[in-house]
Amino acid sequence: MxxxxxxxxxxxxxxxxxxxxxxxxxxxxxxxxxxxxxxxxxxxxxxxxxxxxxSSLDDIADAVALDGFGELAAALAEARRAAAPGDDVRAVAHRYAAFASDAPAVYDAMFSRSTRLRFGPGSPTTPSAAFAELRAAVAPHAGEADAETLTEVLWAGLHGLVVLLRSGRLRPGHDTARIDLLVGRLLP
Known part of the structure; x- marks a missing residue:
């Protein structure tokens, strides 16, 4: 060496x-x-x-966020692969919520703090990989709907549920039912 x-x-x-x-x-x-x-x-x-x-604390938080996106992508991929046939979206949705619950500070770095990270075309591959795992679960069930838009709506719905639950604005104990309802209505 x-x-x-x-x-x-x-x-x-x-x-x-x-x-x-x-x-x-x-x-x-x-x-x-x-x-x-x-x-x-x-x-x-x-x-x-x-x-x-x-160069700043924001750069440190962004580094934590990038690590988190990598971990989220891996967790979603594992949930999707382990799911029973036809249950992949539900499994991925529950794993997404569990990730947010298990690592709230990382989730905050990823989605709640100001960031210079960009999403979408031209973004770093790590955040895109997490979205790609959501999309991989949704796409086979999208039918005539645009899979990308459907994935964005699922992501927004899951994020909303996570944030509202963490802030104490939803009744505790109904997490599973909410996620199942979201997935069932979005992808019947």
């Missing part, structure tokens, strides 16, 4: 440490607790080390 290879490996390791620490801190205390001073103290590096890797 060359010195440059080791330096690159160390740089990547530091970047990952910063990202994972920010994610853990946001998970425990919320995104307002994530500051460069706090991160530096948590990882036992100076603030300039953080700024060597990220």
């Amino acid at each position: 060359t010195i440059q290879d080791r330096r690159n490996r160390d740089r990547l390791s530091q970047r990952q440490l910063i990202t994972s620490t920010a994610r853990a801190l946001a998970g425990r205390e919320g995104w307002d607790a994530v500051t460069t001073r706090r991160l530096a103290a948590e990882i036992e590096y100076s603030q300039p080390v953080i700024y060597k890797h990220f």
